Structure formats: structure tokens, C-alpha cells
Amino acid sequence: MKPTGLLEVTAVRPVTPRTVRVTFTDSDLADLEPWPDQQLKLLFPPPGRPVRLPAADGDVMRWYQAFLAVPENERPVMRSYTVRSRDRDTIDVDFVLHSGSAGPATAWARRAAPGDVLGRYGPDAAYRRPLSTADTLLCAGDETAIPAIATILSEVDNAVAFVEVADAAEEQPLPGEVHWLHRDGAGHGRKLVEAVRGAALPEGSVAAWLAGEASTVRAVRRHLVGERGWAKNVVEFTGYWRRSLTQDDAPTPEDLADAAEKLEDSAGWKGN
Incomplete structure (x- = not known):
């Protein structure tokens, strides 16, 4: 092609x-x-x-x-x-x-x-990544991540998804276990971070796929790695957009740190 x-x-x-x-x-x-x-x-x-x-x-x-x-x-x-x-x-x-x-x-x-x-x-x-073979794959994101989460859920039966959207009207039919979170006027990302922090996941090996607003993705990743003790290389993460900034704006120090970690993790990314 x-x-x-x-x-x-x-x-x-x-x-x-x-x-x-x-x-x-x-x-x-x-x-x-x-x-x-x-x-x-x-x-x-x-x-x-x-x-x-x-x-x-x-x-x-x-x-x-x-x-x-x-x-x-x-x-x-x-x-x-x-x-x-x-x-x-x-x-x-x-x-x-x-x-x-x-x-x-x-x-x-x-x-x-x-x-x-x-x-x-x-x-x-060349940018294709393998799907996780862990016992549980945690997917988390906002409405911008729904297309990717939908394609992942259509391929695996080991996923638990948390998706934050503006309100109930923004829900879409998705396969598998999906927990919809409605902002209903609350700050963007707050309910997603709270839901993941409170999630009781099944026993066994774990991996995560995170995407959406950059600071929210960063907060969820910090929880998984810093509080739950997950290995960095089982957490795949992407900040699709940034509050008050566009893709044309210069990267922030946090963006540069994320990029460096993604490069480091990509060499040792595990799908399990």
C-alpha cells in the first residue's frame, strides 16, 4: 500500500x-x-x-x-x-x-x-503493537479513545474498560465489560482516575492500555505504576490531546518526559 x-x-x-x-x-x-x-x-x-x-x-x-x-x-x-x-x-x-x-x-x-x-x-x-496476552487487560480513556478501545475489545475477551464521556448520550455500543463514566459537568478526567483507582481487578497477570487527555492518562499511569506497583512495560499509554493546547503547540516538560518513557518502554514492551 x-x-x-x-x-x-x-x-x-x-x-x-x-x-x-x-x-x-x-x-x-x-x-x-x-x-x-x-x-x-x-x-x-x-x-x-x-x-x-x-x-x-x-x-x-x-x-x-x-x-x-x-x-x-x-x-x-x-x-x-x-x-x-x-x-x-x-x-x-x-x-x-x-x-x-x-x-x-x-x-x-x-x-x-x-x-x-x-x-x-x-x-x-511498522507502528502495529501486539495485543496483551495478560490475564486481564485494563483499557481506560475518554471519548477520543473510544474508536481504539472498540477495536481492541472486538479482538480480546480479557479486557475491562473504563470510558469517561460527557453524559449518558455519549455512550456507544461496545462489546465486553465496559464501565461508562459520565462527567455531567465535573472536571475532565476526574471520574476516570477515581474509577480506575477504585477498580477491583481479577487475580492474575495484568496489562493496561491508556489513551485520551494527556494529564489524565499520566495520572492513571502513575496510579498503576506508583500505587499498584505494575511494571512500566505492561502499561501502554498515549496522550491524544492536551487541555488548552493543540498538537501544533510546543511540548511541555511533562510531554517530553512521557515521550522519553515511551521510547524506553517500547524496547521492553510486554503484551503479558
Whole structure:
């Protein structure tokens, strides 16, 4: 499969009051093997301009350098997303419509319509991670993590999931053991951290998959490693977004520390 390409919108439909599902097609996707937590980069063109993709030769670093070389007024905005589902040459991607000032992805999703075109980089099998073989896999995240959690739950029967969303209207049908947590006006992440801290997990080996708002993910990970004594290399974690910051803002010291630990842990990541 070509590492980059153009995705054309074929359908747009609401999933919940705050989530919209967009179906894309690209003939290059037909030969791509699906896997859980399959991620790709979406490239949103500047308003009124077509998508400009740098040349791709299979080397991600050279591609990224070529991407940065595109003039700023023509360069797409790049954001990471998880494939919600696959059907031959189509993929579904869920967009959470964040409240307040809309970023480029939310603004695009609110007006998306069949025929619209985005660029993509990936999905790339080089970033595929093995699923846990532990007796219990703890999944925890917010609404931005639902697509990945859904694909993980469809593949395993040893998972316990905690998902924090705005309210009951944001729940989605998911397989397996899922504990829904409703903020109902409470601070983002508070109920998720409290629920994981209070969770009584089955006996046996454990592993965790965590994603969502970065500071919340950090708090849950600290609890598992620092308070429960879990080994760092059984906790896979990703901060999808940051409060009051975008992916274009400079990384905070906490972000840099997380990145360093992820690099360290990736060498010894265990799926058990």
C-alpha cells in the first residue's frame, strides 16, 4: 500500500450528539490488513485550497521533512486518528466535536460532506503493537479513545474498560465489560482516575492500555505504576490531546518526559 494518498468522503453521520462518523474511500486501502488500534495521520488543507501532499518514498522521516518544507500557507494541518472500522477500500473515522473554539479537525468535521477530500499518511504496519496476552487487560480513556478501545475489545475477551464521556448520550455500543463514566459537568478526567483507582481487578497477570487527555492518562499511569506497583512495560499509554493546547503547540516538560518513557518502554514492551 502507498504510504500516502487522498481520502474521499462518501458518507457523514452522527453517532452521538458530540461525535460524527465519516466514511472515506481510497482504492489503496483495499490491500491493507486491519489490526486493533490502527492509526493514521489525516491532513486537512487550508481553507479554499486543495490538499498538497509531499512526495513519499517509504521513509517517514524524509516524508516529514518534505511536509515541513511545504510553504506554510499551503501546508495541510496534520492530526492523528484511529480507524474505527474497515470494509475493503473504505474506512470509518470518528471525530469528537469539541466544545468551545473549534480546531481545524473539529471545524472540518462539522461541515464535512460527501465528495470532500483529505490527505492521509498511513496506516503503517511498522507502528502495529501486539495485543496483551495478560490475564486481564485494563483499557481506560475518554471519548477520543473510544474508536481504539472498540477495536481492541472486538479482538480480546480479557479486557475491562473504563470510558469517561460527557453524559449518558455519549455512550456507544461496545462489546465486553465496559464501565461508562459520565462527567455531567465535573472536571475532565476526574471520574476516570477515581474509577480506575477504585477498580477491583481479577487475580492474575495484568496489562493496561491508556489513551485520551494527556494529564489524565499520566495520572492513571502513575496510579498503576506508583500505587499498584505494575511494571512500566505492561502499561501502554498515549496522550491524544492536551487541555488548552493543540498538537501544533510546543511540548511541555511533562510531554517530553512521557515521550522519553515511551521510547524506553517500547524496547521492553510486554503484551503479558
